[in-house]
Amino acid sequence: MSVGPSAVDPGWPNPDLAGRQWRRLSWVGWVGIGAISACALIAVIGPWLAPHDPAQTLSNESFGFPREAAFLGTDYLGRDLLSRLLHGGRLTLLLSLATASLAFALGVTSGFAAAIAGRWIDLLLSRVVDGLLAVPSIILALMVIGSLGTSVPVLIGAVAVIEGGRIFRVARALARDLSVMDFMEAARARGEGMLWLMLREMLPNAAGPLMTEFGLRFTYTLLFISALSFLGFGIQPPSADWGAMVKENIEGLLYGSPAALLPAALIAVATIGVNLMIDGFLDRRNVDRVPEMLP
Amino acid sequence: MRFGVPVALWAAARRLLIGLTTIWVVASIIFAATELLPGDVAEAVLGSDATPESLAAMRARLGLDRPVLVRYAVWLDHALLRFDLGTSLGSDRPVAEVVGDRLWNTARLAALTALLAIPAALALGIVSAIRAGSVLDRGIGVVALCGISVPEFFVAISLVYVFAVELGWLPALATVRPGQTLPAFLRSVALPAATLAIGLMPHMIRQTRNALLAALSHPHIEMAVLKGVPRTVIILRHALPNALAPILNIVALVSAYLVAGVVVVETVFGFPGLGRLMVDAVATRDTPVAQACALIFAAAYVAANAIADALAVLANPRLRVPR
Numbered sequence: 017m018s019v020g021p022s023a024v025d026p027g028w029p030n031p032d033l034a035g036r037q038w039r040r041l042s043w044v045g046w047v048g049i050g051a052i053s054a055c056a057l058i059a060v061i062g063p064w065l066a067p068h069d070p071a072q073t074l075s076n077e078s079f080g081f082p083r084e085a086a087f088l089g090t091d092y093l094g095r096d097l098l099s100r101l102l103h104g105g106r107l108t109l110l111l112s113l114a115t116a117s118l119a120f121a122l123g124v125t126s127g128f129a130a131a132i133a134g135r136w137i138d139l140l141l142s143r144v145v146d147g148l149l150a151v152p153s154i155i156l157a158l159m160v161i162g163s164l165g166t167s168v169p170v171l172i173g174a175v176a177v178i179e180g181g182r183i184f185r186v187a188r189a190l191a192r193d194l195s196v197m198d199f200m201e202a203a204r205a206r207g208e209g210m211l212w213l214m215l216r217e218m219l220p221n222a223a224g225p226l227m228t229e230f231g232l233r234f235t236y237t238l239l240f241i242s243a244l245s246f247l248g249f250g251i252q253p254p255s256a257d258w259g260a261m262v263k264e265n266i267e268g269l270l271y272g273s274p275a276a277l278l279p280a281a282l283i284a285v286a287t288i289g290v291n292l293m294i295d296g297f298l299d300r301r302n303v304d305r306v307p308e309m310l311p
Numbered sequence: 312m313r314f315g316v317p318v319a320l321w322a323a324a325r326r327l328l329i330g331l332t333t334i335w336v337v338a339s340i341i342f343a344a345t346e347l348l349p350g351d352v353a354e355a356v357l358g359s360d361a362t363p364e365s366l367a368a369m370r371a372r373l374g375l376d377r378p379v380l381v382r383y384a385v386w387l388d389h390a391l392l393r394f395d396l397g398t399s400l401g402s403d404r405p406v407a408e409v410v411g412d413r414l415w416n417t418a419r420l421a422a423l424t425a426l427l428a429i430p431a432a433l434a435l436g437i438v439s440a441i442r443a444g445s446v447l448d449r450g451i452g453v454v455a456l457c458g459i460s461v462p463e464f465f466v467a468i469s470l471v472y473v474f475a476v477e478l479g480w481l482p483a484l485a486t487v488r489p490g491q492t493l494p495a496f497l498r499s500v501a502l503p504a505a506t507l508a509i510g511l512m513p514h515m516i517r518q519t520r521n522a523l524l525a526a527l528s529h530p531h532i533e534m535a536v537l538k539g540v541p542r543t544v545i546i547l548r549h550a551l552p553n554a555l556a557p558i559l560n561i562v563a564l565v566s567a568y569l570v571a572g573v574v575v576v577e578t579v580f581g582f583p584g585l586g587r588l589m590v591d592a593v594a595t596r597d598t599p600v601a602q603a604c605a606l607i608f609a610a611a612y613v614a615a616n617a618i619a620d621a622l623a624v625l626a627n628p629r630l631r632v633p634r
Contacts, residue, residue: 044453147336152570152612155589155605159344162593162601239462243575246464247590262464266579269468270483272476280465287460295456 045296051289055282059109062102070095070103071254078268091265091275100261101278108257109286111172112238118176119237120230123183128214130184131191141184148181154243161249171250175240179233186229190222197221231294235287242283258283322624330617334391337609342386345598346379390606397599401592406603410588414607416487417577417584420500420507421569428508428515429561435512436519436558441546443524451516458513463572467506467579474502485582503580511568515561522557526550559622566615570608 068074075094088097130138148156160174194200195218203217219226244250245259256264258279265275361369370376374385389395396406439448475483485499526532527550535545574586581587589604591597 147340150333150337150613151340151605151609152567154571154574155608156340156344158574158589158593159341159601159605162596162598163345235460239460242462243464243571246462246575247578248594259462262468266468269471269476274472277465277468277472280462280468284457284461284465287462288457291456291460292453 042296044292048289048292048294048296051285052293055105055109055286055289058102058105058282060106062105066096066099066102068096068099070100072096088278089273089275091261091268097275097278100256101258101282104256104258104261104279105282107251107255108238108242108259108283111168111251111257112234112241115172115175115241116179116230116234116237118172119179119233120183120226122176122180124187124219124226125214126180127184127187127189128191128218129210130188131195132213132218133210138188142188145181145184148178149185153178153240157240157244158247158249161244166249166252168251171241171244175237175244179237179240183229183233187222187226190225191218194218194221228294228298231290235290238283238287323621326617326620326624330613333613334610335387337613338387338390338606339383341602341605341609342383345602346382346386390602396603396606399597399600401595401597401600406599409600410585410603410607412489413583413585413588416582417573417586419496420503420577420582420584421573423497423500423504424507424511424569425565427504428511429565431508432512432515432561433519433558436516437523437546437551439516439520440523440527440550441543443520448520452520455513455516458509459517463506463510463575464579466509467502467576470502470506471579483580485580487583500582503576503582506576506579507569507572510572511565514564514568518561518564519554519558522554523550525557526554529553555626556623559626560619562622563616563619566612570612 073094074090074096077090077094088101091097091100126141130141156178157174161170164170164174199221200213200217203213208217241250242257242259242262245257246263248260248263251257251260253260253264261279262276265273265279268275269277367376374382377385389397394407396410398404399406399409402409435451439451442448471483474481481501482499483502485503487496487499491499523546527546529550532545532549535549540549573584574590576582577584577586578590585604585607589601589608592600592604
């Protein structure tokens, strides 16, 4: 069972194409797009804007207050907070994007394969995923990290497999609907192989709902990786993503330093942004039609 | 099969069997995650400068020198049939003893969170459905969406910043001692419970609202509208009973959220619960304790799902007949 909004629109396949929905994008959706653009900008040009080396100690004082040299103050080791935030953004967002993409590749490939490759493969894959999703995801990730040790490849692999299990379900459901359609029948009659069926017939036709799912999975992946980083199982010092920055600076909270609050807030801006944008795009007529009739 | 009670019993027995099978699968996955993946636990515990003799002794002590299938059988037998979870590698105390107090603390935190979150979320969800499409509904929706999106530690740190650092009303660290009075306990867990409640409520608000609106699409609602029944009465009397099954599903939602939330929130507040115990056990590679915590979390999750299913069957008589 997945917590959060379901990505599969009950009215799918939807005759309204993206073009019509663009015009109806609400201001909430535009706020989301703005937030994502700001985060993407930090990730792309942030490291060049940083006034200091993120690893350079500016003063001996922990959690120094803002002054000229350090615009936002310093962190627990006296390093410039602003520079570390600007450098950490690229790490955070790239790591999440890479993990979400890997999860997506895994989930969509296996989901499509399960739907068209025959009963036994479907049964096998579905049961494996059921088992995987029966364990709460953060607990499973902690167990895997506990036995493989803390490293970035382990982090990416563990999160990608766990999130991939959820994508598998969405992809399989979409592919099962598609696999009985006429164009699939025609392609099979032409004698096309599995790869052609999956990439040229199914993928384009499932692209809309899958894009929504990708957005949602990206935010879950970002939250998941940030939580693991915060717990100390992600990026290791001296470099830090935003989640790890929250962990290393959390002591400063007691002295009134915002060093832990700012990276946490930036993560929140990124995830809220993606969710608001998706919400702005989703067709809400199915949900809102009924009450219009009420007195 | 025609009489009510045996059919309900049969359904319950079937659900119990599914639950037990799931626990077995979960126990197997936890075993696989710790034992089959590469990485030598003995070396991790002793460090890289351990002698071959001490490594061999540690492997023998952990039972790592036996074949995988034997270890799997022993793990299932001990964990599921005897509730014997072994000895902590860090403290040499029995795992059950290490876990006991922590489990009780986490259970109290979770209960307090549910007590705070469920009534408030139900009320907001129903208001949202009654005023669906209004500014209020849209506002609740956007705030709930933001609540779903933010990481728990952001909420936790913001609350600490406001209520512990700026206002000084509540402690920033949740210290729990045995023999603590109830007001003292409530004061120290107020912020962790509030954090979890804030993370949990958006899911429940959306679920309640959407279940109610789905129930509103039935023909008997149109009938009520045509009769001139007021909007509030339609929602509360005609739609709410039909939306009960999906709303009861929040029991499963609550558990799914709490298992993930508790791990992070307990770490932020230094709360001596099961979540922090598991994080510490993973960090120090105390495998038996980590396995025990994972098994308890997973079992709680499976049990909550089973309870949600059972409640759904009770709320909807049509589900009582097996297909």
